[in-house]
Amino acid sequence: MKVAVVGGGLQGIEVAYLAHKAGYDVLLVDKKRDVPAANLADQFLVCNIVEEKEKFLEGIKGAALILPATEDNDALNALEELNLQINQPILFDWQSYQISSSKEESKRFFTKKGVPKIKDWPEANFPLIIKPSQASGSKGVYKATNLEELNNVLATLDKTPIIEKYLTGPSYSMEVVAYKGKIFPLAVTYLDFDELFDCKRVIYSSDLDNKIEKQLADICTVIACELPLEGIMDLEVIVEQGEVKVLEIDARFPSQTPITVFYGTGLNMVEIMADLYLGNITEVNSPNLGKSVIYEHIKVTDEKIKICGEHIISEVNNLEVIADFFGATEAITNYSSTTGEWVATLIFVADSLAEVFRARNGALTKILNQFSLDKFSDPTIFD
Incomplete structure (x- = not known):
């Protein structure tokens, strides 16, 4: 089976890698040839979806489904516009993504749905973390330990950021897949970060706290129900003095954690989503490799x-x-x-x-x- 992966960045690496582990052929689509996932694909279609829609539609013929692996809003909007012209399933939830791609929208959603979130400034005391509302990952993230540092950072920004309490507890992640009203929380991973607030290491072990796994699965289920989610989402939390606080959600295919979960449990998130959308399975069962x-x-x-x-x-x-x-x-x-x-x-x-x-x-x-x-x-x- 051939799958079309749109986007050759970090998410594209993850999807292409796991697609090959599932035995699929990968058609990678990106507007640039020199992208990180380029050599991990069986075929490469250099195509700007926004400007070359017909080329894209012709190029993806023969693919069983489309897996967006990008956060380029123009490309995602073009894909959504082409939805009716594409015969293959597109494994993406645009409505949920609109909420999760904005930290401001996400925090409003958390407040409305009673999801445990981190306190915002000025209610929160220093130290604080300052991050852009629209970007994911570590880009544009700063720490401020006092008012002078906060004002210095704000003076350099042209958009209003998210400012919240800086917590120092351990961080965890969990993915959840939802399809036609069924919700499947997957596995918990532990996250380590470098000095730039970028995730440098992911750890999976069945020895991780079962209590944390249950809490994250419950939170994932609530959020997936309330969105409502139709696809995949990852949840990132921090545990401070025994309390779980949600850092963010992302309703798109993540990077780093899916490969980690695959080796630890046998769960292949690309294969799970493909099988659900193609009607090959109706339930998700973990092989539970215990690695x-x-x-x-x-x-x-x-x-x-x-x-x-x-x-x-x-x-x-x-x-x-x-x-x-x-x-x-x-x-x-x-x-x-x-x-x-x-x-x-x-x-x-x-x-x-x-x-x-x-x-x-x-x-x-x-x-x-x-x-x-x-x-x-x-x-x-x-x-």
């Missing part, structure tokens, strides 16, 4: 290894998948024997959390030794 997984990004220079947020992967365009990469189960990387500076997403899979960390530490040590590096950096948002 522990670490998924993290490294940047290797001539002097050090640095653990970084996923932005480093979005900056390259010659990625490939390599198995047993310096001891990692798999890697998505632009490494070659002639490469100087290179990046990689490393995926480690083992039977327990202790074993997977041993594998991860062993692989990083192997890279340090092989390239005669003497520095290792793993910065956090708390540095």
Whole structure:
């Protein structure tokens, strides 16, 4: 079966990778050729959907379904306009996305539906986190520890941001898939962030707190019901002094966590969505592999290894998948024997959390030794 993936960025990497794990052929569509997911596709259609609608419609013939993997509003709007001309299912919920893509709209939704959210300034005390309403990820995120710092940040912005309490507890994520009124919360992952507030590491383990999993599944179910969701959404929360607070929701295919969940549980979110939309299944059952997984990004220079947020992967365009990469189960990387500076997403899979960390530490040590590096950096948002 062939699937058309619209967007070759970070989400496109995730969808293409999991589509191949499901045994699908991937037709990647993007207006630029030099995108990160380019080498992960079986076919590549260079096409600006906004300006080349007929080329797009002709190019996707033979695909069983369309998977949007972009946050480009113009491209998404063009896809929505073409909906009636496209015979294939488009696995996307435009209505839910309009709410989740705006942090301001999301917070209003949380308040209306009684979803536990973080306090906003000025009700919240310092330190504060300042972030744009429309962007996802870490772009444009700042921290302010006092009023002077807050005013300095605000003076540089041309749009009103979201300003809320900066919390320091652990962060977790959960995806939920909904289709025709049925809601399927999936698995919990633990998130680590770099100094730029960008997610650098995702961890899955069946040893994670079952109480957290139940709480997140309940919150996901409430939100999916109230939107109402028709597709996939991820929920990100932070736990502060035992209380779960919702950071954000995103009603689009996420990056990082789906591959982590796939290796930990056997749940392939691309395959799940395809099977639901094509009528192959009516329920989602977890194979429950019970594995522990670490998924993290490294940047290797001539002097050090640095653990970084996923932005480093979005900056390259010659990625490939390599198995047993310096001891990692798999890697998505632009490494070659002639490469100087290179990046990689490393995926480690083992039977327990202790074993997977041993594998991860062993692989990083192997890279340090092989390239005669003497520095290792793993910065956090708390540095």
